[in-house]
Amino acid sequence: MAGENPKPIIEIENLKVHFKMREGVVKAVDGVNLSLMPGEVLGVVGESGSGKSVTVRTIMQLLPKIASIADGKVLFNDNGTTTDIAKLAKNSRDMRALRGGKIGMIFQEPMTALSPVHTIGHQVMTPILLHTGLSKREAEQRAKETLDMVRLPRIEEMMRSYPHQLSGGMRQRAMIATALACRPKVLIADEPTTALDVTTEAQILDLLKELKRELGMSIVFITHNFGVVADIADRVSVMYLGNVVETGTTEDIFYDPRHPYTRALLNSIPRLGAEKQPRLNTIPGMIPDPYRLPAGCVFNPRCSAATDQLCRTTYPGITRINDHRMARCHRVAEAVATESIAP
């Protein structure tokens, strides 16, 4: 993990992303704070609709047309210069230089993320030709090195292959190669193993861990699978309904979760080899309609610890539990306050 208080490579501050729909405005991301330290893997977990994908897509300025950044900063710190990505225009020169250059991204479905009518070689070379001054021949060499780096076999043949000729796991490797072609500082991985079988998933997770070490990059890893996040992440942010409810080291989140939502989620997943329980624990109710959000803390209707005075009336602020832990919960704030009074 990171050394003595280095500057985060990506800092998201109070980010708000709104979607203008026919029925009204959906606050898909509503005040998110996240930071990615150099060389770490930050896991972002949450259920569908929690805003995890929208949050990280903002880093790449890959939002749909109906979405707009309503507020907040997305700071990218590189070599002493700081860029606020949220202020950059989608198609500006600076943004295009970052996207695919300094910041790479991999997706869930390699079949839709890769072009079906271009060869793998072409698709790995394209970002190199766009972002570096290399000649075509040098770019080809770099592309081959990248394919080798993601452990693809028969490189020469692979350069000339089309995505449909590859198996699911190999396609995922090819997509990772396109993202890593320019040796990015930051890799954004949006559910990259969700569509894969467990044995292939294990291969890809191992590959990403090795590549992180070899290239010294930082990874934002989005998933809804707690097993995957426990395996790959150094720190974890848990999202619910447009906001981060808890951030901490992976150990903290899994062995000492503080937010009631994190606790309930971890309780509801069956664990391999655990003593058999007659019923699974569930979280009562369901994720609310984004047009009719509950007053106060958005989790309060499903929360077992919610109180009438605070939780149902006031949106909770951020409580810093210690240097690397935060939660957005009135009850955690109360607990932390009593702890600090009576040490």
Add this chain to the structure above:
Amino acid sequence: MTDTSLAPDILMDVADLRKHFPITSGFFGRQTGAVRAVDGVSFQLRKGETLGLVGESGSGKSTVARLMLRAFPVTDGRISFRRRNGSVIDLAKASGPEMREVRDEVQMIFQDPYSSLNPRLRLLEIIGEPLINKGIAKSEIEDRVGELLKLVGLRPEFMSRYPHAFSGGQRQRIGIARALAVNPTFIAADEAVSALDVSVAAQVVNLLQDLQDQFGLTYLFITHDLSMVEHIANRIGVMYLGRLVEIADTRSLFDKPRHPYTEALLSSVPQPDPRANAAKKRIILKGEIPNAAKPPSGCVFHPRCPYATDLCKQVEPVLEALPSGNAVRCHRAAELDLAGVR
């Protein structure tokens, strides 16, 4: 029509089931090969149990379920099914009219709650359709659909709404209500909770278990989620490339797998437990599941198996019954000491 007799506690007996999909090519569509999607699968389903079926994509687990419901013709094999009236019928050879009668008793729940419900029909029509087909009076159908909705935890008023008004978890409940409408004894659930969020999946799994207790249902639960199947299944079959490589009661399978593929599967699952993941020695299988049109020689798992010998490359092992009632398809099953999850 009735052939073999079944032991009293057996609901279904699947024997040497095969499904080969033809590969055709050329102008005249000459058959040039076959994808052996299911290639000699045998198992029994006991009354009231949940049999889990696990394996990677392309292993043939969904095809097995579809064959059991005769969604398409069986290439070869036998599926003896005990009907509610006590008679035994071979679903693999049942005629159209016979199948129509049996369909009340065998039902299916699908993976994708978005594509498995007709968006133009109201819940009343979706859930009541099998009843309409049986010529039941409209008022009676409404009562029954209301009851079914209550049974799966939805409100009876919902019957006049369309599927788009419901979330993924609610839609899956609608799919369950539809399967229950005809009072089946057997339900095949094909990845029924895989598309759902964790907290919702837990609710649906609990519902399935409650319904099983209430109606004595027998489930075939197909999934790739090993922790979920450990929770819900009494016994588990592991499939690889159209074959059942191991079938065992849940506890033994997770404690002490007998097939190297099962061991590798169990070790690949990342756990929501960082310390356990770090301590675990993972078996990373090389490559991917081979093409079912060109299966490898000998044991089909040998190219990826860390324990393969020359024998494995030449001779295909058979599914051998063990004294415990479990069965495994591996030459080296007796000598290998494989690691489970405990």
